[in-house]
Amino acid sequence: MVKISGMRPLFIGIVIFMIIWVLVSQVFDMVLLGSILDQFVNIGLILLVILFQDEIRRFLMSLGSKKGWKFISKLFIPVDKQQQDTSHITSIVLACMNMSKARIGALIVVQGDLQLNLYEQTGEIINADISSRLIENIFFKNSPLHDGAMIIVGKKIKAAGCILPISQNPNIPKHMGLRHRAGLGITQETDAKVIVVSEETGKITFAEEGRLKINVNPEELQQLILAE
Structure with missing residues (x-):
């Protein structure tokens, strides 16, 4: 799974800054420079909220969703596993396999807990x-x-020919076209799962939570769709 984000260098920079702050303030006891860095640390929480607002929003959305409640309930309440009907998922995977072989482009959104009306x-x-x-x-x-x-909502094809938000992330590989950008965009805004079939290469890409998994096989695709 590939994270399409430029936040990793920023996170590393924050860690380096914290190390410098500890060294200056606690180890070398440099009062003047330490007091300046202290001011940055005092407003650091607000800056982090601003810089990581998309990630924080997705985390809170996930925590408040049915998926989050299911995870919490599993920690305290044992749940009897029942056989799940996955025939509709099998139909989606089969269609993607056939379209991949025929080099037919496709963009399929599987709704999560957040409605896509x-x-x-x-x-x-x-x-x-x-x-x-x-x-x-x-x-x-x-x-x-x-x-x-x-x-797709539940076991129904709810709508087709729909317009999705386009991801503006500059780190998306250049060979990926509008379908991939739209698929990634909707996963950055909602908890939906997305399947993209490339018209040029026939490769199947899976997107979720702003991440792309490229060139998935049918078995992986079924598992990714079913995963909670």
Whole structure:
């Protein structure tokens, strides 16, 4: 899983600054320089909130979602495992495999806990049962809806031809096109999972929480979609 973010150098810089602050203030007892650095530390929390606001927002959204509550409940309440019906997920994976072989581009959004009504309204409402044949027909090159995103809610294809927010992250690999940027963009705004099939290479990319996993195989794709 590749994190598409420029925050790593910033985090390293903060760690280095904290080490320098400890050395100056506590080890070498440099009063003047230490007092200056103390002022930076005092406002550091506010700066961190500003700099990492997207990451903090995603963390709080995840904590307050059903997924977060499920994780917390599992720590205290034993849950009986029941057989999960995954036939609709299998249909999605099968469609992606077929489109990958045929080099048919696709952008599929699987809704999480946060509703995607705003994005559904930008496309055509379908509200049909999931089937691999229907997914492939929608993304067929001559289909009027093939350029937009498909939104899946539960076991239904809710909408197609939808417009998604485009990620402006400069660290996205240059060979990735608009579908990948749109797929990454929606995962930066919501807790949705996204599948992108490249029209140029046929490779399947999975996106979640602002991260991309490139060139996934069918088994990995099914596991990633089902993972909580």
